[in-house]
Amino acid sequence: MSEADTDRIEKKIVLRAPRSRVWRALTNAGEFGAWFRVKLEGEFKEGAAIHGKITHPGYEHLTMELQVERIEAEDYFAYRWHPYAVDPTFDYSVEPTTLVEFRLEETDDGTLLTIVESGFDQIPVERRAQAFRMDDQGWAEQTRNIERHVSQP
């Protein structure tokens, strides 16, 4: 493990759907909310904040807020947010954010989606450790989600 590994997460996946379809799922706030499990109020606009209630079972008491950085049609979409924002009574606004970037590329069998979340090294250790304060039910649910995902062909 190198030092740099702690700052970013990168995911690549080929989606068997046209680029325009994937783009809409990412940048239409209603569609984004359907798979991300959040009920966003309004639309994504460059430089604007958007927020909404989490709809993921067990996390409905939480609100998510995104600050949209850039929208480049069918190519690139990026926003900033507060990771580990799990305490509804805490004001996270003064803390550093991470940057989430989505990049789309056309492939023979669909669309290659690259997701990068970076900036974790700026997040206070206390906040990082707080990610562990989820209850047992949360962990069990998360484990089931992971299992469902990895067992797909």
Add this chain to the structure above:
Amino acid sequence: MSRSRSAVEARWTNAAPVFAALGDTTRLRVVARLCFDGPQSITRLSEGARVTRQAITKHLHALADAGLVRDRRHGRERIWELEPGALAIPRRCLDQISEQWDAVIGRLKAFVEE
């Protein structure tokens, strides 16, 4: 790619004492201070803390039981420091977020491919 459910569960079960030890604001602060300011005595750790020196001592022992910190004698004082393995905390947090992304991507895949 396939990973058995039991392997995933075993990893989190083994980590349970670590989660429990970190599930307290004072202990998190102690870990953060040892992380940023390096090894130090209980006297220094208690400076500026809103709890007593006795409470800090108790928390340090709880953290030690979870394998997160250790102490060594230095003259007449005990110096507390992070266990080298405890530095894996940021990596583990990232692993957790990474797994959440996997779940989210799984839902996106189902959503656009249907």
